[in-house]
Amino acid sequence: MNKVSKMADIDIRAVRKSYGKTQTLHGVDLCFASGEFVVILGPSGCGKSTLLRMIAGLEEITAGEIAINRRVVNRLEPRERGCAMVFQNYALYPHMTVAQNIGYALKVASVPKVERERRIKETAKVVGLCEYLTRKPAALSGGQRQRVAMARAIIREPKVFLFDEPLSNLDAKLRVTMRAEIRKLHQRLSATSIFVTHDQVEAMTLADKLVVMNKGHVEQVGQPLDIYHRPASVFVASFIGSPAMNLFDTRVEVDTASVRIGAAQVPIDPALAARLRGRDLTIGIRPEQCVVLPDGGRVPAKIDFIEELGSGRVVHAEMGDQTFAAVIGEHVNVRAGDRIGLELPSSQLHFFDRDSGRRIDMEINSSVPQQVAGASTLAIAH
Amino acid sequence: MEKRSVFNSWWLPILFALPQILLILLFFYWPAIAVMKWAFTLEPPFGGAAEFVGLTNFKEVFADPFYWKSVAVSLIFALCGTFFTILVGLVLAIAVDRQLPGSGLFRFLYILPYAIAGPAAGMAFRFILSPERGLMASVNAAFPDFWNPAKYGTHALVLVIVIFAWKWAGYTFIFLLAGLQSVPRSLAEAAAMDGAGPIRRAVDIQVPLLAPTLFFLLVIMMTEGFVGSDTFGIVHSTTGGGPNHGTEVMVFRIVDEAFKGLNYSGASAQSIVLIGLIMIFTFIQFRFIEKRVHYK
Numbered sequence: 142m143n144k145v146s147k148m149a150d151i152d153i154r155a156v157r158k159s160y161g162k163t164q165t166l167h168g169v170d171l172c173f174a175s176g177e178f179v180v181i182l183g184p185s186g187c188g189k190s191t192l193l194r195m196i197a198g199l200e201e202i203t204a205g206e207i208a209i210n211r212r213v214v215n216r217l218e219p220r221e222r223g224c225a226m227v228f229q230n231y232a233l234y235p236h237m238t239v240a241q242n243i244g245y246a247l248k249v250a251s252v253p254k255v256e257r258e259r260r261i262k263e264t265a266k267v268v269g270l271c272e273y274l275t276r277k278p279a280a281l282s283g284g285q286r287q288r289v290a291m292a293r294a295i296i297r298e299p300k301v302f303l304f305d306e307p308l309s310n311l312d313a314k315l316r317v318t319m320r321a322e323i324r325k326l327h328q329r330l331s332a333t334s335i336f337v338t339h340d341q342v343e344a345m346t347l348a349d350k351l352v353v354m355n356k357g358h359v360e361q362v363g364q365p366l367d368i369y370h371r372p373a374s375v376f377v378a379s380f381i382g383s384p385a386m387n388l389f390d391t392r393v394e395v396d397t398a399s400v401r402i403g404a405a406q407v408p409i410d411p412a413l414a415a416r417l418r419g420r421d422l423t424i425g426i427r428p429e430q431c432v433v434l435p436d437g438g439r440v441p442a443k444i445d446f447i448e449e450l451g452s453g454r455v456v457h458a459e460m461g462d463q464t465f466a467a468v469i470g471e472h473v474n475v476r477a478g479d480r481i482g483l484e485l486p487s488s489q490l491h492f493f494d495r496d497s498g499r500r501i502d503m504e505i506n507s508s509v510p511q512q513v514a515g516a517s518t519l520a521i522a523h
Numbered sequence: 524m525e526k527r528s529v530f531n532s533w534w535l536p537i538l539f540a541l542p543q544i545l546l547i548l549l550f551f552y553w554p555a556i557a558v559m560k561w562a563f564t565l566e567p568p569f570g571g572a573a574e575f576v577g578l579t580n581f582k583e584v585f586a587d588p589f590y591w592k593s594v595a596v597s598l599i600f601a602l603c604g605t606f607f608t609i610l611v612g613l614v615l616a617i618a619v620d621r622q623l624p625g626s627g628l629f630r631f632l633y634i635l636p637y638a639i640a641g642p643a644a645g646m647a648f649r650f651i652l653s654p655e656r657g658l659m660a661s662v663n664a665a666f667p668d669f670w671n672p673a674k675y676g677t678h679a680l681v682l683v684i685v686i687f688a689w690k691w692a693g694y695t696f697i698f699l700l701a702g703l704q705s706v707p708r709s710l711a712e713a714a715a716m717d718g719a720g721p722i723r724r725a726v727d728i729q730v731p732l733l734a735p736t737l738f739f740l741l742v743i744m745m746t747e748g749f750v751g752s753d754t755f756g757i758v759h760s761t762t763g764g765g766p767n768h769g770t771e772v773m774v775f776r777i778v779d780e781a782f783k784g785l786n787y788s789g790a791s792a793q794s795i796v797l798i799g800l801i802m803i804f805t806f807i808q809f810r811f812i813e814k815r816v817h818y819k
């Protein structure tokens with residue numbers, strides 16, 4: 142396939158969507174390079190599908206502009222936009238065979254029968270459906286239907302692939318397999334792909350670029366690891382990572398240069414403490430970064446219950462009136478009801494402004510050196 | 524556990540069902556048996572017990588060329604009527620299903636004709652399409668006798684078919700709209716992504732998925748066209764079977780023979796033939812068409 146002409150960049154400028162009086166998207170600005178694999182992640186109802194459908198042309202754009210390959214597509218019909226879409230429920234035509242399903246787009250485009258059949262076979266081979274071409278969708282398993290939906294999208298050699306939660310109806314094992322296949326397929330076709338999901342594992346593993354959405358706003362855009370290490374808001378911090386990040390509402394105590402978490406005081410850099418004086422803060426720390434000491438440590442806590450993960454364990458503990466999760470290795474010998482101590486390395490703390498929920502970027506807690514602001518600068522990450 | 528209420532006595536449930544049983548006996552079984560009896564007997568002209576005459580009544584009916592004409596008229600009426608009611612209902616349903624602004628109002632308007640009695644619609648159309656004063660009058664002024672159902676049998680037949688379709692399209696419309704709305708919207712969207720425009724989507728996706736509804740309507744409308752009370756009512760109030768037997772559908776001829784000609788035996792024989800015809804039609808529909816219907 143001729144790769145160069147199949148790629149497209151996508152610009153989304155100040156796009157809004159209202160259904161009647163209720164607004165579901167409040168001004169989205171995004172820019173995707175051609176060939177990129179973009180994942181849009183967010184909780185159910187945040188407007189991911191709406192955004193995707195507006196790119197596809199299935200939903201009217203209330204305000205703003207969407208451009209594909211620098212051509213504004215607001216007024217174009219879906220077929221004029223060069224996108225292919227894989228629907229969450231697959232939307233296979235129940236009265237057509239697998240071959241007819243896959244070839245329908247070519248039939249509509251009046252591709253001659255011989256060529257059509259050749260391309261149907263070719264595409265079926267790519268997704269491993271050769272034996273099933275004469276079956277109806279009702280006679281296929283979930284995974285096979287998913288493949289038909291994929292085949293139907295790739296046969297058109299689209300410039301843009303749109304996926305709306307395509308894996309959410311599959312069982313866990315199949316989901317992992319299909320995830321890998323989608324990624325492989327992307328490397329092969331290298332069309333711009335936009336993949337919508339509410340599953341953070343899918344998002345982290347698939348994305349070149351990750352877009353986190355919440356309530357019709359874009360919360361953060363970036364590479365998956367950047368977003369994991371430097372969540373731009375309390376929402377992103379709590380949404381990405383499993384088990385979820387521990388978050389505490391607190392204030393800085395300037396005279397002791399520490400923050401109070403539960404009953405304990407965690408010392409922080411005095412310069413930082415001075416900067417954050419008097420501000421309402423939310424402080425976060427990932428469960429993986431907390432150290433559990435069976436024989437008491439800096440912060441005393443009591444274990445509520447323990448979740449086995451196989452590779453490790455999640456300890457849910459109580460310290461004062463706060464609950465808390467920490468990941469420990471299997472060799473650490475603790476049980477529910479035990480009194481333990483927690484180490485909260487201050488370098489691993491994330492600081493957020495409590496009112497706006499936005500990140501407060503400080504050298505002290507950033508692990509990504511090239512993006513560090515000067516030690517004395519105080520910036521709210523965008 | 525499921526709780527069931529059970530009648531303790533045998534007569535109480537019968538009592539509850541009695542009104543319905545009486546109605547069925549009185550208005551269905553009794554006439555049906557009477558028709559069977561009349562079809563094979565002849566009333567002596569000056570009283571006395573009816574005489575069994577075997578198939579004589581049927582032979583007489585089949586020997587009458589006007590009878591065969593009424594069979595042909597009925598066939599044309601039912602086939603064309605069914606075709607146009609379903610076609611019009613389908614087009615309207617697809618249009619309303621697109622949910623453009625105002626579709627709620629149109630949904631209401633399209634159903635409305637179904638609420639009007641056939642004879643009333645017939646009377647109205649007699650004026651609306653009257654050759655001297657109606658919508659076609661100006662055409663007639665330019666081309667005399669272009670439209671004259673009072674003079675030409677074919678025009679009259681077109682007229683009654685139009686009225687039938689006008690009234691019953693509202694009925695097929697409801698069913699087809701309900702059918703369309705049960706087709707997942709994502710299928711039409713997938714077809715749109717595959718490059719199909721609205722008409723292509725309707726033909727390739729929506730209509731095939733409506734096959735069960737279409738089949739149901741085919742059976743219902745064919746039966747309605749042959750024996751429906753509207754078929755009689757429309758013909759009776761519009762053309763009276765004329766001109767020259769041009770719109771004399773089988774039901775009209777039966778009623779005419781029985782209550783104008785007072786030939787109960789002949790009318791009964793015709794009724795039995797009609798019932799037989801409907802059974803054959805329904806059998807053909809189920810045997811050969813239903814196979815092509817996808818029920819998913």
Ligand SMILES: Nc1ncnc2c1ncn2[C@@H]1O[C@H](COP(=O)(O)OP(=O)(O)O)[C@@H](O)[C@H]1O
Pocket residue numbers: 160165183184185186187188189190191192
């Ligand atoms: N056709 C519609 N009419 C009214 N509200 C809608 C419609 N479609 C979606 N919404 C609303 O828009 C919001 C976003 O929906 P959606 O984009 O489907 O969310 P998700 O992120 O789960 O895909 C939801 O609150 C939903 O209720």
Ligand SMILES: [Mg+2]
Pocket residue numbers: 186189190191306
């Ligand atoms: Mg969705």
